[in-house]
Amino acid sequence: MSENAVQLVVVGSIGIDTIETPFDRRESILGGSASYACATSALFTDVGMVGVVGADFLAEYEALYAQFGINLTGLQKKDGETFRWSGVYKDNMDDRDTLSTELNVLAEFSPTLPAAYRKAPYVFLANIGPDLQQHVIDQIEKPEFVAMDTMDLWINIQRDALIKVIGQVDLLTLNESEARRLSGEHFLPRAAECLLEMGPRYVLIKKGEHGSMLFSKEGIFVLPAFPLNRVVDPTGAGDAFAGGFMGALAAMREVDQDRIRSAMVNGSVVASFAVEAFGLDRLKTLTRDEIDTRAHAFREMMRVPEALTPA
Amino acid sequence: MSENAVQLVVVGSIGIDTIETPFDRRESILGGSASYACATSALFTDVGMVGVVGADFLAEYEALYAQFGINLTGLQKKDGETFRWSGVYKDNMDDRDTLSTELNVLAEFSPTLPAAYRKAPYVFLANIGPDLQQHVIDQIEKPEFVAMDTMDLWINIQRDALIKVIGQVDLLTLNESEARRLSGEHFLPRAAECLLEMGPRYVLIKKGEHGSMLFSKEGIFVLPAFPLNRVVDPTGAGDAFAGGFMGALAAMREVDQDRIRSAMVNGSVVASFAVEAFGLDRLKTLTRDEIDTRAHAFREMMRVPEALTPA
Numbered sequence: 001m002s003e004n005a006v007q008l009v010v011v012g013s014i015g016i017d018t019i020e021t022p023f024d025r026r027e028s029i030l031g032g033s034a035s036y037a038c039a040t041s042a043l044f045t046d047v048g049m050v051g052v053v054g055a056d057f058l059a060e061y062e063a064l065y066a067q068f069g070i071n072l073t074g075l076q077k078k079d080g081e082t083f084r085w086s087g088v089y090k091d092n093m094d095d096r097d098t099l100s101t102e103l104n105v106l107a108e109f110s111p112t113l114p115a116a117y118r119k120a121p122y123v124f125l126a127n128i129g130p131d132l133q134q135h136v137i138d139q140i141e142k143p144e145f146v147a148m149d150t151m152d153l154w155i156n157i158q159r160d161a162l163i164k165v166i167g168q169v170d171l172l173t174l175n176e177s178e179a180r181r182l183s184g185e186h187f188l189p190r191a192a193e194c195l196l197e198m199g200p201r202y203v204l205i206k207k208g209e210h211g212s213m214l215f216s217k218e219g220i221f222v223l224p225a226f227p228l229n230r231v232v233d234p235t236g237a238g239d240a241f242a243g244g245f246m247g248a249l250a251a252m253r254e255v256d257q258d259r260i261r262s263a264m265v266n267g268s269v270v271a272s273f274a275v276e277a278f279g280l281d282r283l284k285t286l287t288r289d290e291i292d293t294r295a296h297a298f299r300e301m302m303r304v305p306e307a308l309t310p311a
Numbered sequence: 312m313s314e315n316a317v318q319l320v321v322v323g324s325i326g327i328d329t330i331e332t333p334f335d336r337r338e339s340i341l342g343g344s345a346s347y348a349c350a351t352s353a354l355f356t357d358v359g360m361v362g363v364v365g366a367d368f369l370a371e372y373e374a375l376y377a378q379f380g381i382n383l384t385g386l387q388k389k390d391g392e393t394f395r396w397s398g399v400y401k402d403n404m405d406d407r408d409t410l411s412t413e414l415n416v417l418a419e420f421s422p423t424l425p426a427a428y429r430k431a432p433y434v435f436l437a438n439i440g441p442d443l444q445q446h447v448i449d450q451i452e453k454p455e456f457v458a459m460d461t462m463d464l465w466i467n468i469q470r471d472a473l474i475k476v477i478g479q480v481d482l483l484t485l486n487e488s489e490a491r492r493l494s495g496e497h498f499l500p501r502a503a504e505c506l507l508e509m510g511p512r513y514v515l516i517k518k519g520e521h522g523s524m525l526f527s528k529e530g531i532f533v534l535p536a537f538p539l540n541r542v543v544d545p546t547g548a549g550d551a552f553a554g555g556f557m558g559a560l561a562a563m564r565e566v567d568q569d570r571i572r573s574a575m576v577n578g579s580v581v582a583s584f585a586v587e588a589f590g591l592d593r594l595k596t597l598t599r600d601e602i603d604t605r606a607h608a609f610r611e612m613m614r615v616p617e618a619l620t621p622a
Contacts, residue, residue: 092497186403187539187540187541187542188538189538189539189540190540190541207521210518210521210522211521211522211535213538219611219612220538220612221612221613221614222522222535222536222538222612222613223535223615224522224533224534224535225533227499227500227524227531227533228498228500229498229500229501230498230501231498252619258616258619259616259619261614261615261616262615262616262617262618262619265615265618292618295618296618299615299618300530301530301531301532301533302532302533302613302615303532303572304534304572304573304576304610304613305569305570305572305573306573307573307576307603307606307607307610308563308569308570308573
């Protein structure tokens with residue numbers, strides 16, 4: 001565990017996942033939005049995790065968190081079982097069915113921030129109920145930059161609470177279909193305009209294999225995804241993207257359009273590694289050198305030459 | 312009609328389309344792959360059209376071609392009716408159903424190149440049967456760069472003839488699902504590798520609202536799409552992209568990675584205009600100034616800042 005001051009606080013779910021793809025299957029592996037977001041952000045900065053696990057949470061999972069360098073002061077251990085999720089990916093991993101969701105200890109979770117986390121300048125509210133996200137915002141003293149993720153479930157069943165949280169953050173990230181659902185607009189620039197009116201300075205729409213888009217008063221940034229030859233497990237790709245993004249941004253210690261764009265490149269590259277293996281497996285061995293090498297190749301793939309005037 | 316030597320020859324279908332979207336409907340408007348590809352490429356270079364129309368083809372359609380500056384020496388007029396297509400777009404224009412296809416004079420079409428076209432350095436074989444594309448290749452004397460498009464129909468019913476044509480061109484363009492179908496590979500880098508083995512130096516995969524990708528031995532170029540606030544009629548968007556691309560490339564009079572990338576930006580911008588109105592309506596008034604202004608904005612949207620080293 002890192003001894004440095006916590007630069008980024010991440011709250012989210014910690015889960016034990018059972019995942020089936022057309023090619024393979026893994027039972028009871030470590031997952032959840034906080035696990036992916038912390039494992040990736042910790043590659044760039046000092047991260048403190050806020051989450052809850054049950055008595056069944058294996059010592060090896062905690063050891064893995066520590067190996068990533070995640071500060072675990074904010075990890076609560078409760079009687080009962082850890083949140084569990086299982087799902088099946090279809091065909092080419094484009095769609096998935098959820099087979100079961102057991103909230104377990106997550107149902108009663110109240111995220112309490114350790115004193116050392118309350119002065120953290122960067123906060124990432126990964127996907128978890130908006131009431132819990134709100135509770136974290138209420139405890140942070142003077143954050144410089146707060147970002148949040150969400151999912152269709154909260155848009156459907158806790159819309160008002162969700163919109164209230166959105167009104168208090170600097171950046172909202174969500175996927176394409178969630179942006180459409182929350183805004184009621186199909187075309188993304190219009191959807192983003194509607195979401196920006198809810199309060200955040202930035203709206204970052206994740207499009208999976210099609211990349212991501214950043215919207216703000218300063219304009220639009222469109223980022224393709226790093227092209228992949230195969231995907232082993234897409235679970236947590238969005239959380240890995242957001243975690244890599246927030247970790248890189250927090251490490252830059254200042255937020256502006258160029259730093260956000262640069263952090264998005266890092267997030268995209270980290271997510272492209274995350275899906276190469278099940279769960280956190282690929283992230284375990286991922287190095288900053290590997291990230292930088294792929295980011296360099298990715299930048300060359302996106303290089304748009306100066307406008308060449310046709311003769 | 313332009314008096315200059317033909318720099319780019321385009322062969323493809325000329326059709327009369329009836330198009331219905333969730334918001335509007337147009338009956339008997341000018342369409343077809345050659346119409347879109349010529350109207351867009353003529354914005355950049357001197358284009359000669361090769362196609363066939365029937366006795367029902369209105370004088371105003373021909374006047375419109377001439378207004379675009381298209382050389383029409385290669386336009387054949389036959390007894391009978393012009394090729395007709397009608398289709399309905401669903402919901403958010405993401406899918407469409409074809410209601411009817413009447414080949415009419417297209418069924419007996421044999422594209423004969425006027426002498427003035429045979430020395431053209433650039434050739435674009437827009438979407439039309441592979442036997443007709445082959446016939447054009449056979450008549451061109453010493454082309455510098457030949458590109459071709461295709462569609463799922465030919466992949467399904469004339470696969471061998473199609474693959475033979477692919478083996479003779481410099482660049483193959485097709486959409487995402489066609490690339491997957493023709494190669495049998497889901498992930499696009501693998502699909503492109505397989506298609507490159509068929510002979511072309513470049514494979515350009517069109518992903519519609521998600522942009523496009525260029526594959527070659529030199530590596531991958533990923534280009535997002537210009538973000539749109541609305542789409543009135545997506546018909547011909549891929550042909551407009553390819554036409555704008557080939558027109559810009561032909562105008563540069565030299566082909567290399569940077570020129571292809573730059574031409575793809577032009578193609579993408581031109582396609583983003585094309586879908587703003589039905590048929591060729593938006594292209595009628597489109598100017599190079601409008602293209603350059605949007606291309607400039609698009610480049611800023613794609614600008615990836617220098618890698619910022621996290622502190």
